[in-house]
Each structure stands twice: as structure tokens, then as C-alpha cells.
Amino acid sequence: xxxxxxxxxxxxxxxxxAPSTFAVQYLTVDQAQRAIFPGKSLTASPVKLAPPQCKxxxxxxxxRVLHDxxxxxxxxxxxxxxxxxxxxxxxxxxxxxxxxxxxxVKRIEVMDYRETYGGEIRNENWRAQFVGKTSQSPLKLDxxxxxxxxxxxxxxxxxxxxxxxLALHEIVLKRS
Amino acid sequence: xLCMAGMKLVSAFAAFLFCVSGADAHESIFAWTYTTDxxxxxxxxxxxxxxxxxxxxxxxxxxxxxxxEFEYGVTDDFQIALxxxxxxxxAKDDIPVANPTHPKKLLPGVFETGGEDVHAGHDPTKPFDxxxxxxxxxxxxxxxxxxxxxxxxxxxxFEPSIGDQETELEWKILVQKNWLEDRLVWAxxxxxxxxxxxxxxxxxxxxxxxxxxxxxxRFISNWSAGLEFRNHHEFADAAVHEHxxxxxxxxxxxxxxxxxxxxxxxxxxxxxxxxxxxxxEFAAHDGYIFGDEHEKYYVRLKVGFxx
Numbered sequence: 405x406x407x408x409x410x411x412x413x414x415x416x417x418x419x420x421x422a423p424s425t426f427a428v429q430y431l432t433v434d435q436a437q438r439a440i441f442p443g444k445s446l447t448a449s450p451v452k453l454a455p456p457q458c459k460x461x462x463x464x465x466x467x468r469v470l471h472d473x474x475x476x477x478x479x480x481x482x483x484x485x486x487x488x489x490x491x492x493x494x495x496x497x498x499x500x501x502x503x504x505x506x507x508x509v510k511r512i513e514v515m516d517y518r519e520t521y522g523g524e525i526r527n528e529n530w531r532a533q534f535v536g537k538t539s540q541s542p543l544k545l546d547x548x549x550x551x552x553x554x555x556x557x558x559x560x561x562x563x564x565x566x567x568x569x570l571a572l573h574e575i576v577l578k579r580s
Numbered sequence: 581x582l583c584m585a586g587m588k589l590v591s592a593f594a595a596f597l598f599c600v601s602g603a604d605a606h607e608s609i610f611a612w613t614y615t616t617d618x619x620x621x622x623x624x625x626x627x628x629x630x631x632x633x634x635x636x637x638x639x640x641x642x643x644x645x646x647x648x649e650f651e652y653g654v655t656d657d658f659q660i661a662l663x664x665x666x667x668x669x670x671a672k673d674d675i676p677v678a679n680p681t682h683p684k685k686l687l688p689g690v691f692e693t694g695g696e697d698v699h700a701g702h703d704p705t706k707p708f709d710x711x712x713x714x715x716x717x718x719x720x721x722x723x724x725x726x727x728x729x730x731x732x733x734x735x736x737x738f739e740p741s742i743g744d745q746e747t748e749l750e751w752k753i754l755v756q757k758n759w760l761e762d763r764l765v766w767a768x769x770x771x772x773x774x775x776x777x778x779x780x781x782x783x784x785x786x787x788x789x790x791x792x793x794x795x796x797x798r799f800i801s802n803w804s805a806g807l808e809f810r811n812h813h814e815f816a817d818a819a820v821h822e823h824x825x826x827x828x829x830x831x832x833x834x835x836x837x838x839x840x841x842x843x844x845x846x847x848x849x850x851x852x853x854x855x856x857x858x859x860x861e862f863a864a865h866d867g868y869i870f871g872d873e874h875e876k877y878y879v880r881l882k883v884g885f886x887x
Binding site: 493 | 621622623653656760762763801835836837
């Protein structure tokens with residue numbers, strides 16, 4: 405193969421193995437905690453799920469549990485703060501959820517989103533759809549949660565993630 | 581060998597796109613098989629395809645197909661696209677020669693330059709070497725079901741192509757099923773193609789039925805790997821079943837924020853079947869099907885940029 409022919413094929417191949425350099429972290433854990441529970445003190449209370457607990461959460465939510473360790477904080481005066489990640493189109497999406505003392509959603513924050521389309525999931529209006537949801541809520545795309553054009557996978561996975569965390573609260577956190 | 585001016589032009593254009601593109605969305609995780617993922621409403625995509633294919637029964641034969649594709653999402657479920665198809669062809673002594681006294685029989689051990697990609701009227705005793713523009717294609721895909729909302733994804737595809745030597749109409753049914761949080765993707769395409777080809781001044785009609793299937797798993801962030809399979813059936817005059825050829829090979833895909841790329845390899849399996857007398861005599865060889873339609877090896881690189 406001549407040099408020019410090699411360059412012709414090498415260009416896209418070299419780009420193929422080049423790392424992605426545009427990952428954006430919107431919020432740190434500390435910033436997410438202050439955004440959801442301003443003025444409150446939070447105590448780390450990590451959860452290690454036993455296999456029967458994973459199974460119970462999966463049965464209750466209909467969503468598979470990918471990690472048996474969950475980053476959880478207990479909030480002074482009642483409530484929980486959880487950092488979770490779900491599968492995105494290319495990479496994991498990291499988000500935080502605040503739960504009220506009664507287990508309903510106080511607020512969610514997207515901490516890390518690396519997909520091109522669907523950046524609107526960070527918008528207040530889209531995230532506000534989750535406020536007040538409980539483990540009894542349908543949490544279904546196009547039913548009680550609106551989809552975002554070009555980001556159906558991300559929207560569905562965050563919706564599923566919230567449903568799974570509400571089941572985590574019901575089965576594990578509420579009883580701790 | 582390769583048309584240097586064309587190569588430099590495409591290389592420069594690819595380099596430009598690598599520098600300036602700033603988004604990523606609809607992407608092909610397979611090299612051959614289509615999924616039901618579409619470009620979202622109001623967004624566009626540019627794709628560059630490069631497909632080298634080579635090796636017949638005898639002699640030298642190599643083609644590099646180039647395709648530039650511009651896609652646009654009319655709605656979230658309806659996408660249109662325009663392709664430019666052009667290719668480089670090199671052929672020498674690649675097809676068997678018919679016996680002049682028995683035209684339905686070949687002359688054993690005698691070959692000449694020819695085949696579908698060699699221009700009509702070329703002297704078959706000389707090698708053929710050409711880079712030329714092939715056709716323009718218009719594609720439309722309408723998605724009936726999204727795999728992210730329904731149990732399966734389902735879409736309908738239609739593509740007419742117009743060229744000076746060949747005009748084609750192609751229909752596809754696209755099916756997709758996802759598992760494991762959409763990291764494991766299976767896709768099936770059922771295709772029918774009608775070709776109107778200019779042969780020594782007259783237009784000849786051929787038909788092809790083929791199906792592609794692929795399965796791919798996103799094994800780490802951004803990277804998927806899988807396997808693709810193709811089965812092609814050719815019909816002379818869109819009616820007489822001539823042959824069935826089989827292909828299989830791996831595919832790897834990278835999807836980032838700004839662009840994506842897929843590269844796949846297909847190897848023809850030596851289990852092909854020739855049905856017509858003409859194909860039994862002239863196209864089948866050691867279980868492979870060559871003739872006008874097939875080569876032994878295929879590689880396809882697709883790179884996409886969204887805007």
C-alpha cells in the first residue's frame with residue numbers, strides 16, 4: 405500500500421480510537437446536595453444490597469439492578485439523597501435524587517450527561533415532572549413522563565432509574 | 581491504482597469534518613444492517629462510507645465503493661437522505677470465458693476481464709482500471725415502532741437510485757430488538773431490490789432478495805462489537821432464481837459525542853448454491869458464488885457526523 409493510500413485509511417481509523425474529550429460534569433456531589441437540600445446536613449449512609457433485596461427491588465420496579473452498592477446520604481430532619489447512574493446512549497448518565505421523609509421525590513439533578521441530544525433533561529421543566537412521584541406512580545415514558553426528541557433512550561433510562569430508587573426506598577431505606 | 585485526486589479530496593473533506601463537527605445522534609452500530617434509530621426532527625447527519633471488496637474465482641478483482649450521505653430528520657419518525665455513489669474498480673482476467681461453439685459451457689482454464697463493474701465495451705483481453713461516478717440515491721425511512729418504547733422497533737425503507745448505467749429501486753423492512761438496558765441490540769433487515777441495468781445498449785431487469793441480521797453488544801462505554809450475517813438471492817429478469825450466497829463477519833463500533841464510526845468485515849461462506857444452469861456453470865466455484873454480484877471479502881467503514 406502506498407503512503408497516500410495508507411493516509412487515506414489511517415485518518416478515520418486514528419479518529420476511531422481517539423478518546424472522547426467533551427464529557428461535561430455539571431454538578432459535583434456537594435453541589436447537587438446543596439441544590440436539592442439547601443441548608444441541611446447530610447450523613448453518608450452507603451447501602452450494600454443483598455441478593456434478595458436486589459430481587460425485591462427488581463420485582464417491585466420492573467427495572468434491573470446493575471450495582472449492588474448505592475451511594476446514599478441521610479438528611480437531617482428526614483429524607484434521603486442518592487447518587488445513581490443509568491445507561492446512556494454512549495456512556496453512563498450520573499444523576500442525584502432527593503427523597504422527602506415520606507419517600508416521594510423532592511427533586512432530581514443531572515450531574516453528568518455526555519450525550520449530544522437530550523441535553524434538555526437538565527431543564528427544570530423536564531426534571532419537575534418527577535417531583536412528588538412515589539413508588540406507586542406509573543413512571544412511564546409518554547404516560548406521566550414526557551419524552552425528549554432524539555433522547556428517548558436517556559429519558560427512559562432516567563425514568564426507570566427513578567422508579568428503581570423509589571423501590572429501593574420502599575424496600576430498604578424506609579426500614580433502616 | 582487508486583484515483584489520487586479523488587482520494588485527496590475525500591481525505592481533506594474527512595479531515596475537515598473531524599475538526600469541525602460538534603454533535604452526535606443517530607448512528608449505525610452495524611456496518612451493513614440497519615437499525616430503526618433515526619436522525620431526530622430538525623437535525624441532520626453526514627456519513628462517509630468506504631467499502632473495499634475483492635477476490636473472485638481467478639485473476640485480480642477489487643472495487644472500492646464510496647458513498648457520501650446527507651440525512652435529515654423530517655419528524656422524529658421520518659428521515660430522508662441523499663447519497664452520492666462512486667467507485668474505483670480494478671479487474672483483470674476475473675471471469676470465465678464461454679465456449680464459442682457451446683455458449684452455455686465455459687472454456688476450462690480460460691478467463692477474461694469483465695463483470696458488473698467493468699464498463700460495457702471494454703476490451704476483455706486488457707485489464708480494467710477506472711474511477712467513476714455511479715449514481716444518486718434518495719432514501720426515506722418511516723418508523724412505525726421505537727424499540728425504546730415498544731417491545732420491538734419496526735421501520736419501512738424505500739430507496740430509488742438513478743445512474744447512467746443502472747437504476748435501482750430498493751425496499752426494506754427494518755426490525756430491532758434491544759435487551760440489557762439497550763446495550764445488546766439485534767437487528768433484522770428484509771430487502772427486495774429491482775435493478776434496471778444497461779447491457780450493450782438495452783436495459784436488463786434483475787431482482788434481488790436478501791436479508792441481513794446483526795447482533796451487537798456495548799461492552800464498555802462508547803464501544804460495541806458484534807456479528808453480522810447476510811444471505812443474498814439473485815433473480816434473473818426478477819423471476820428466475822439464480823443463486824443464494826452467504827456472508828458472515830464481525831463489526832466494531834465507536835460512538836462519541838461528536839461523531840461515530842463502524843467498521844465491519846464480511847467473508848463469503850463456501851456454502852453458496854447456484855440454481856440456474858448459467859450460474860452453475862459461470863458463477864459457482866468451490867461453494868462460493870462470484871459472477872457479477874459477489875466477491876469473497878468485504879470491508880466497510882462508515883463514519884458519521886451530526887449537526
